[in-house]
Amino acid sequence: MVKKLITLSLLLISTITAWSQSYFRASEMTLGTHVGSNIVWEETEKSSVLIKVEEKKITIYSKTRQVYRGIKIINRGENFVKWLCLDDDAKKCHVIITHLEDQPGIVLLGVSYDDLIWFYTTEQE
Numbered sequence: 001m002v003k004k005l006i007t008l009s010l011l012l013i014s015t016i017t018a019w020s021q022s023y024f025r026a027s028e029m030t031l032g033t034h035v036g037s038n039i040v041w042e043e044t045e046k047s048s049v050l051i052k053v054e055e056k057k058i059t060i061y062s063k064t065r066q067v068y069r070g071i072k073i074i075n076r077g078e079n080f081v082k083w084l085c086l087d088d089d090a091k092k093c094h095v096i097i098t099h100l101e102d103q104p105g106i107v108l109l110g111v112s113y114d115d116l117i118w119f120y121t122t123e124q125e
Contacts, residue, residue: 024051024107026120034115044121051109051122058085058095058109060120068095068111 026049032039050061056070068085071092075082080098087093096110096119110119 021052021054023125024053024109024120024122025049025125026051026109026122028121030119030121032117032119034117039117047120049120050125051120053097053109060109060111066111068093070095 026047028044029047029049030041030044032041047062052059052061058068058070060066060068067088068083069087070083070085072084073081074084074094079101080096083095083097085093085095091113094110094112096108096112098108098110100106100108105123107122107124108119109122110117
């Protein structure tokens, strides 16, 4: 009986974790253009965009809804993770999620294509 209860509890916890999601609110957005191996950044703009992060899917509720589905993790460090993703048009891109050590609670979420990159400065809701 105890083994069944423990097994059921572990199954419930893993199911909740697998289906968990987090919401973030962007306060700023910065757009950049890839020029050779450099990035030319534009002025940072104020933003109020809701972002939903799930295990392998990120939805950005901007004027045009953006959906990115994770294919695999390309790189992972102590403060960041970089995913190879597909957008709704089946174009490959990278999604980068990182946090700033000197600003607790601030999470940067970036989307990068061959020609463009943009970052949202967010806080968890």
